[in-house]
Amino acid sequence: MAVFSRILSLSALAASSAYLVSAGASGSGTTTRYWDCCKPSCAWNDKADVSSPVSVCDIDDNVLSDGADATSGCDSGTAYMCSDQSPWAVNSTMAYGFAAVSISGGSESSWCCACYELTFTSTAIAGKKMIVQATNTGGDLSSNQFDLAIPGGGVGIYNGCTDEWGAPSSGWGAQYGGISSNTCSTFPTALQSGCEWRFDWFEGADNPTVDFVQVTCPAALTAKTGCVRDGETPTGSSSASTMAEAATSAAASSVAASSDATSAAVSSAADANTYVATSSSAVAESAAATVESSSYVAPSFSVAAATSSYVAPISTSATAVASPSSTYYYDDEGECEL
Numbered sequence: 001m002a003v004f005s006r007i008l009s010l011s012a013l014a015a016s017s018a019y020l021v022s023a024g025a026s027g028s029g030t031t032t033r034y035w036d037c038c039k040p041s042c043a044w045n046d047k048a049d050v051s052s053p054v055s056v057c058d059i060d061d062n063v064l065s066d067g068a069d070a071t072s073g074c075d076s077g078t079a080y081m082c083s084d085q086s087p088w089a090v091n092s093t094m095a096y097g098f099a100a101v102s103i104s105g106g107s108e109s110s111w112c113c114a115c116y117e118l119t120f121t122s123t124a125i126a127g128k129k130m131i132v133q134a135t136n137t138g139g140d141l142s143s144n145q146f147d148l149a150i151p152g153g154g155v156g157i158y159n160g161c162t163d164e165w166g167a168p169s170s171g172w173g174a175q176y177g178g179i180s181s182n183t184c185s186t187f188p189t190a191l192q193s194g195c196e197w198r199f200d201w202f203e204g205a206d207n208p209t210v211d212f213v214q215v216t217c218p219a220a221l222t223a224k225t226g227c228v229r230d231g232e233t234p235t236g237s238s239s240a241s242t243m244a245e246a247a248t249s250a251a252a253s254s255v256a257a258s259s260d261a262t263s264a265a266v267s268s269a270a271d272a273n274t275y276v277a278t279s280s281s282a283v284a285e286s287a288a289a290t291v292e293s294s295s296y297v298a299p300s301f302s303v304a305a306a307t308s309s310y311v312a313p314i315s316t317s318a319t320a321v322a323s324p325s326s327t328y329y330y331d332d333e334g335e336c337e338l
C-alpha cells in the first residue's frame with residue numbers, strides 16, 4: 001500500500017543506486033491495489049525531472065494551484081489525491097490508470113511520472129494490458145510492485161478518505177484490499193466509475209501478476225496528472241477515450257449519418273466495442289477490418305458501392321468521429337476521399 005511518510009527512508013536508500021537505471025525498465029512483477037486519498041509522493045517538488053509534480057486536490061476534489069508545497073491531508077495538511085487519477089477502460093483489452101510503484105534498482109527519480117505497460121499474466125484477466133503512470137511509491141512495496149490506484153482498493157496504512165469523503169474509519173472495506181464485492185454505488189460520485197472498473201474490466205482480479213515494460217506516456221494520462229518526464233512527448237489524444245465514450249460517439253455518428261451503410265458500419269463497430277478514437281492509423285485499420293468482417297448487406301448503397309469496397313466510419317481524429325461531415329471514405333486503392 002502506498003505510504004507517503006516512508007518515502008524519506010526509501011529515497012535515501014534508493015538514491016545511491018539511481019544511476020543503475022536506464023530508461024526503459026522492464027521485467028516481471030506483482031500488483032496490489034489501494035486508494036488512500038493521500039497526496040501521492042510524486043506530487044512533491046524535486047522527486048524527478050518533470051514538467052510539474054503530479055496534481056493534487058483540496059478536500060473538495062478541486063486541483064490545488066500550489067499542490068506541490070501543500071502538506072498531505074494524511075498528515076494534517078490540505079492535499080489529497082484527485083479523484084480523476086482513477087483507472088478506466090480504453091477498450092476491452094486495454095485500460096489506463098495510475099499506480100504507486102517500486103521498480104527494482106530504481107528510485108523515484110527514475111519512476112515518478114514514468115509510464116509502464118503492464119500485461120497481466122495471471123487470473124481471469126491474463127493477457128489484458130494496462131498502462132499506468134507512476135504517481136506514488138511506498139516503503140512497503142516490494143521490488144517490481146505496482147500498487148494500482150483503484151477507489152475502494154483499501155487505504156493501507158494511511159487513510160485520507162475518512163476526512164475527504166466521509167469513508168468509514170478504516171476506509172471502505174478492508175484496510176488492505178478494500179471492498180470485496182461491488183458496493184461502488186455507495187461511493188462518492190467522483191469515485192464510482194474507478195471503483196466499478198475493478199468489477200467490470202478488471203473482473204475483480206485479486207492482485208494479478210504482470211510483465212511490464214516502460215513506455216512513453218499516453219497524453220490521456222499526463223493530462224490528468226499534469227506531469228511529464230523531461231524529454232518525453234506523450235502520445236495520442238489528451239482526451240480520455242473510454243469504451244463507453246467510443247460507443248456513445250459511434251451511436252451519435254450513427255444517428256446523424258446519411259448513409260444506411262455507414263450507419264450499419266458504425267453500429268457494427270460499436271457492437272464489437274471497437275475503439276473509435278485518436279489518430280492511430282492502426283486503430284482505423286483494425287476497425288476497418290471489423291467492418292469488413294461483419295456481414296451487413298446494404299442493398300440501397302448503390303452510389304458508394306460503385307466506388308468503395310467498404311466505408312470506414314472511423315475518422316482520423318476524435319473530433320471527426322462526432323462529425324459525419326468529416327467521415328473518411330476509403331476507396332479500392334485504400335486512399336482517402338472526403
Ligand SMILES: *[C@@H]1O[C@H](CO)[C@@H](O)[C@H](O)[C@H]1NC(C)=O
Nearest residue numbers: 090091092093094274275286
Ligand atoms: C485498445 O486500445 C489500444 C490503445 O489505443 C490499442 O493499441 C489496441 O489495439 C486496442 N485494442 C482493441 C481490441 O481495440
